[in-house]
Amino acid sequence: MTGFALRRTLQSVVVLLGVSVAVFALVHLVDGDPVRLALGTRFDQATYDALRERSGLDQPLAVQYAQWISSAVTGDLGVSFRSGDPVTVLILERLPATLSLAGASILVALLIALPLGTVSALRPRSLLDGLGTVVSQVGISVPEFWMGIMLILLFAGTLGWFPASGYVPLSEDPAGWARSLVLPAVTTGLVSGSVLTRFTRSSVLEALGAEHVRTARAKGLGPRAVLNWHVLRNALLPLVTVTGVQLAYLLSGVVVVEIVFAWPGLGQLALQAVQARDYPVLQGAVLLFAFVFLLLNLVVDLLYTKLDPRISA
């Protein structure tokens, strides 16, 4: 077990180093000059040269990478071209908003997916199953920005139950935080929930058809015990994987929903960094996203060993 964990952790570190090289190469290969963007359309050459030098962009790429990665190891991700703020500060500033939204969204998603998916699987081709399929199809197909705007118009505009947009920090006002969270979390939660509903349904169905379930029934176990001990436990395995992936996706920022709800999350930060070719922020953000993905994958793999002891062998 510990050997497995150690091996997987080491692998993750190697992957992360590879990602750092790839990220650095990619952002510098993309067209677009951050200095020109920072200066807008009106400027003269001397101004351009001065800013280029101040930003360190006149250095060779290898030197720039060496400087970046050596300070990144110590936790210093550099300073934004755009705002002059340290990248770690910019990321930390937006982390609470992203964590709130990702957490609330996955909660909404699981609240939808687990009951709906299980019930659909237990009564396949029933009216409930049909309803579940329709709902999850709609959730997957409807664009998030449209769903978001409709929720704003109805629940913030017409009914006035929730604020139209914006984020309130939990530390400032817990009630306001919860109110500001509802509409964006429902928007993203519906999409993730729809994906998860389909997965829940298919994995429960698969588990129901398995031979050990038939055996369990044959030895006279009640339907509830069969479901809890033999079906759901097995169905959980793929579901944990997919939930982990969904959570990683939500944590790396949901750009569209963040823009619609003026939500100051990591997605908007990354988008602004792309638009401004703000290399330090972009590199820092992508490195963080990669880290989150690897971490969640690691957690999922380790959870597997708990759920299914055969895997650590």
Place this chain on the structure above:
Amino acid sequence: MRRRTIITSLAASPLVVAGCSTGEGVDAPGTGGGDAQGGFVAATSAQPDQFDPHKTTAYASFQVLENVYDTLVEPSADGEEMQPSLAAEWTTGPDGLTWTFTLREGVTFHDGSPFDAEDVVFSFRRIIDQQLANAYRLATVTDVRAQDPRTVVFTLSEPTPALLSQIGGFKGLAIVPAGVDEASLTTSAVGTGPFTLVSSSASEVSLSRYDGYWGEAPGVEGVTFRFITEPAAAMTALTGDQVQWTDNVPPQQVSDLAGDEQVELGQVASVDYWYLAMNCAKAPFSDRDVRRAIATAVDRAAVTTAARYEAARPNQTAVPEDSFWYHDYAPFSVDVDEAKRLLEGAGVSGPLTMGLMVTPEYPETVTAAQVIASQLEPLGITVQIQTEDFATWLDRQGRGDFDAFLLGWLGNLDPFDYYDGQHRTGGSNNYHGYSNPAVDDLLDRAAVATDRDGRKALYDQAAELIVDDVSYLYLYNPDVVQAWTPGLTGYEVRPDKAVDFDSVALPS
């Protein structure tokens, strides 16, 4: 906690606010003792990139800085004249090479330190010596000197009639205190303006009234700029009284909103213009007749409506109709047959393909390009719309790697801004390689002409040549459209889009 409370109390109990406000000029009870963020929330569409007025070029930053910093002089509300601000008055030497500014008395910075000539010299030296973003505006300034604590003298290499708009057209030339910690200007602010910068986060910026302000005291205790990118969300927040002002008004809704009692709409012609530029250094667009053919086939009214609905006016020159510098000149009328004759005369036979570079950073360029493409089809011209993100767009523009592009020039105050860098041979913004010695000569003379009417006559002649040669194919001047809570007073929509909240007062 603070911010949220104020907003809910505003939404829930307008009567409380009414109690504090006596309309214009307001004496809020407990002045100075109130909450820093007292009351007024403005929804803007983007987050400022930074707060250093000499380094940023982002409009979102200047929306905030307008209320925090002052310049020596500033544009009047209609944008037509430059008026006193930190300089109370000024004189020009007989040769036009020295300008002497007398500074206002009793002005203090937000840190309490007094304002004097050293601050002015420091600010301009900083821009010039460090080659910061607006250094090009001071190209003719050879010296800035403090004659005494109340007097500053500018020495110029040649007469510069546009000097006032160059040093005070917007807050990019703001006065910062001498010896300020320059790095701190990126994230904080020490100005002389009506509001101080209190805090800034990823979702909003808070300003608080500066009690030591030299002008009339602001009508609200504070201003919060909240960033709402999605127009539908901004308008819902406005009608729900979560915000009291926004400039994020979708152009397609302007005519509907005009009849809506829940919002008040302000609309004036801006000093911006949008245009199509063809690459004069690349065949066949180097041929004047080819450019004239295209200018004859483009229906500007249709392009304008598609791009901006009711919120813009078509124009064949750069300067909008309301301006003193406007020149009534519109030689082109839409005529496809005439356009075909011009193309044939230029020896262009057979199909022609024109790449037209646009950017989603300015979505109206994408829409305009689609309309223009359909209008050029009858000429046998296939327009290839090339949508690039703005960074790539700027790269290609800088390299001259294009057939044609669509963009706008924003915030022009002086005709120098409208014409000089764009059309002078080798000019700093002449990316499309236009060159006409007659235009150069007129621009040279206009740049140093001190008589306003004489100057206008020179620019008028230059404009006619520029339009005739189709250096730029001018399309339209957009309107500035902003919306606010009914009953809000003391706010004026300005053609230069400066957002000035110093006399705003909430409805009583």
